[in-house]
Amino acid sequence: MNSLVVLGTSAAWGYSVVSTFLPSVLPSGTANVYYEAAAVIVTLILLGRFLEARAKGRTSQAIKRLVGLQPKTARVIRTGGAIELPLEQVVVGDRIEIRPGDRVPVDGRVTEGESYVDESMISGEPAFTFAATKVGADTVLAQIIRMVEEAQGSKLPIQALVDKITSWFVPAVIGAAVLTFAVWFVLGPSPALTFALINAVAVLIIACPCAMGLATPTSIMVGTGRAAELGILFRKGEALQTLRSAQVVALDKTGTLTKGKPELTDLTVRPGFDRNEVLRLVASIETKSEHPIAEAIVAAAQRDGLVLSAVAAFQAEPGFGVAGTVAGQRILVGADR
Structure with missing residues (x-):
């Protein structure tokens, strides 16, 4: 696609330069300038890249928010009491002290005490639930972040189709331009070379793609990023495309649909109480x-x-x-x- 953009804009600009400074070499009535066409094409391409970069930036915020859920330090119980350590220094088997209001720094199991931990992001249901069992890249949060990144970088089946079309489209357009030049050069009126160049350039300018190859990647980035903000994670990018035709959604026992927090639904009192x-x-x-x-x-x-x-x-x-x-x-x- 970039090759067509370069060829089209360069041809338009080059022809305009000739029309401006050497109009006498062109047939009568064909000394036109296309500076604005070259400028608009380049502007649209850059605008598309800018919007794609912004989309990536916004959707990457979802990953940043996930990263922000993980604390930077952990209170590890060592000889003499609990000490604050960077998360990178926590190893499997360390005993972690979690105080009220603290965020759980690594995966683990409760060894002493009782508390309430909101696990709704993981299991779909709040639950009462520490020696460290998984740290660093092995934790559930790290795996979730990795899945979101992989989904955003993966290709949808329709994107593979776009890439396939583009791989044939570029040579086809160049071939059409060459064929146009040859036909006008052989069969065109005098001066044949000038008319052949003009029409070949016209084919390149008209066929210059401004949006092909940009729409699909941008939609993937926006779709997976927005879903992550809503708590929906895609393991594979192709799931995003498959979802459009889904008519039935099946949930297992840990896929309970909840609001993520407890709610009083029923209150039964004994006789004599209001x-x-x-x-x-x-x-x-x-x-x-x-x-x-x-x-x-x-x-x-x-x-x-x-x-x-x-x-x-x-x-x-x-x-x-x-x-x-x-x-x-x-x-x-x-x-x-």
Whole structure:
């Protein structure tokens, strides 16, 4: 494609130079200039490249956001206590301390303590879940980033078709230009050489492709990047093209469709208790907790328009629940353990 652009624009510019400075060598009425045609073609090509670069830049932000999810350091338990180490120095088997609010730096398994870890990006469902089992390029996050990069760099079946057409299109256009020159040179009016050159140049200018080969790569970059922003990852670029004809989507047990966070859907109370009053008291207590389930209960109360009360003597027992006093009543909320 670039060869046609070079030939077409060079021919248009060269012909214009001749028309400007040596119009006498051209047949009468053919001394026209095509500076604007050469400029527009080059401008469109550069604009296409610029838009493609911008698309790549925007979609690469999705990968950057994924990279940003991984902390730069980890609190590794060594002799004498926990020390802050760069992630590159963490090895398989290290014991990692995760404090409330911390991001999990590497893959691992819980060896001590209890907490809540949002794994919805991985499994589709939030779950309670540390010796390091995988570090560096072997972690799930690193694999996800690698998959997105590979999908963006892969070729769709339709792109292979475009490449195949382009590989034949360029020689065909050059051949047509040569044939045009030969026909006009042999059968054209005098001066035959001048008319042959003019018409050969016309073929090259008209056939110069401005968008071929740009639309498909740009669509892949934008499509996979936008999908990554929405949490949808393509292992292969061809899946993006196949998706257009999909009519049925099957999900396995870990492919649960959720909102990525807990939500209170049902509340059953024992006879003699008012549902709204129970929800109001429980939600009042949960306003003091940072637990995701607590946030879901508070959100449900606010959605129902309930007015929450002030909480006194609040206590939180990790792994069990919370307690406090609301309007003179002692309220306990938690697991039945």
